[in-house]
Amino acid sequence: EAGVTQSPTHLIKTRGQQATLRCSPISGHTSVYWYQQALGLGLQFLLWYDEGEERNRGNFPPRFSGRQFPNYSSELNVNALELEDSALYLCASRASINYGYTFGSGTRLTVV
Amino acid sequence: SQQGEEDPQALSIQEGENATMNCSYKTSINNLQWYRQNSGRGLVHLILIRSNEREKHSGRLRVTLDTSKKSSSLLITASRAADTASYFCATVINTGTASKLTFGTGTRLQVTL
Numbered sequence: 001e002a003g004v005t006q007s008p009t010h011l012i013k014t015r016g017q018q019a020t021l022r023c024s025p026i027s028g029h030t031s032v033y034w035y036q037q038a039l040g041l042g043l044q045f046l047l048w049y050d051e052g053e054e055r056n057r058g059n060f061p062p063r064f065s066g067r068q069f070p071n072y073s074s075e076l077n078v079n080a081l082e083l084e085d086s087a088l089y090l091c092a093s094r095a096s097i098n099y100g101y102t103f104g105s106g107t108r109l110t111v112v
Numbered sequence: 113s114q115q116g117e118e119d120p121q122a123l124s125i126q127e128g129e130n131a132t133m134n135c136s137y138k139t140s141i142n143n144l145q146w147y148r149q150n151s152g153r154g155l156v157h158l159i160l161i162r163s164n165e166r167e168k169h170s171g172r173l174r175v176t177l178d179t180s181k182k183s184s185s186l187l188i189t190a191s192r193a194a195d196t197a198s199y200f201c202a203t204v205i206n207t208g209t210a211s212k213l214t215f216g217t218g219t220r221l222q223v224t225l
Contacts, residue, residue, distance in 0.1 A: 004154075033212060043155075043200065043215040056212055090154060092213075097206050100145055100157030101213055108152070 002027070006091050006104035013081050013111050021076040021107045025093030031055075032074040033094075033101065034066065038087035046089075049074050081111045117217050118201060124222040131188040133219040135201030136181075142206035144177055145213065146186050149198045158186075158199075191223045 005024045013019050025032050034046040045058040049068035057064075066076040072093075078085055088108050092101040119134045137144070143162045147155040161168045161177045161184070168175045174187040188195055198220050202213040 035213075035215075042217050043202075045212050045214065048212050088152060092155075097204060098143060098160065098162065100147075100160050101155075102157065103147075103154040105154040106152075 004091055004093050004102050004104035006089075006107050008107060009105070011107055011109045013109065015081055015083060015111055017081050019078045019081055019085075019109055021078075021089050021091075021109070022073065023076070023091030023104060024073045025091075026095075026102055029093035029095055029102075030072050031094055032068055032072065033092045034074070034076050035090045035092070036060075036087045037090060037106075038084070041087075043090070047076065078109070083111050085109060086111045118199075118219045120219060121217070122220040122222070124224065125191055127191060127193055127223055127225050129191055129223075131191050131195070131221055131223070133186045133199055133201075133221070135184045135186070135216050137184075137201075137203050137216070138182065139203075139205060141179075141203040143204050144175075144184050145202045145204070146173075146175060146184075147200045147202060147215075149200065149218075151197070155200065188221075191221075193223050193225055195221060196223045197221060 007022045031050040033048050036044045047066050048056040052068050063079045068074045088106045090106045092103045094101045145160045146158040149155045159170045159175050161175050172189045177184045198218045200218045201216045
């Protein structure tokens with residue numbers, strides 16, 4: 001069974017540009033979670049998608065948005081990139097509430 | 113914001129010793145999970161303990177949960193150099209839209225030969 005896959009692995013963007021990150025959950029998982037891990041700030045919850053709908057979002061500005069496609073894969077978009085958006089972005093999926101989450105290897109975004 | 117804190121922030125031990133990490137959280141939970149992260153990579157799920165459970169084992173891992181104190185501990189017995197990683201606790205609060213993992217601050221474990 002394939003795990004959670006994320007692409008690209010690394011992404012370098014210039015301040016002000018837009019970044020698009022992609023995630024494919026484990027087959028059969030309908031929920032996708034996005035987390036940001038910035039240096040010194042720990043793992044911060046960004047967005048939760050389930051069955052194509054945004055169910056919850058963390059304390060991030062509207063520049064951070066995303067969507068979930070009918071095949072349950074997901075996209076995270078970050079507009080008007082700022083230097084402090086540089087971080088490891090992790091995607092996860094889960095089978096149900098009482099199962100552990102499976103994380104992808106992440107996308108390391110560097111804003112210069 | 114973080115749900116809780118982990119203690120210690122960093123731990124250095126020798127191979128063969130036991131490592132204990134503690135996690136405290138703030139609100140009532142559905143379950144608590146422990147994850148491991150190797151050097152800037154994705155997180156690996158280690159163990160999940162439900163709010164009505166007090167102790168759980170998986171191989172060399174032992175997790176306890178005290179809901180009255182809102183705390184959990186992870187014990188790694190007979191540590192190995194390969195256990196070197198960051199360890200995070202995370203809680204799940206099952207209240208509809210709040211159903212998400214909220215992570216602690218993490219403990220960096222260094223196991224030396």
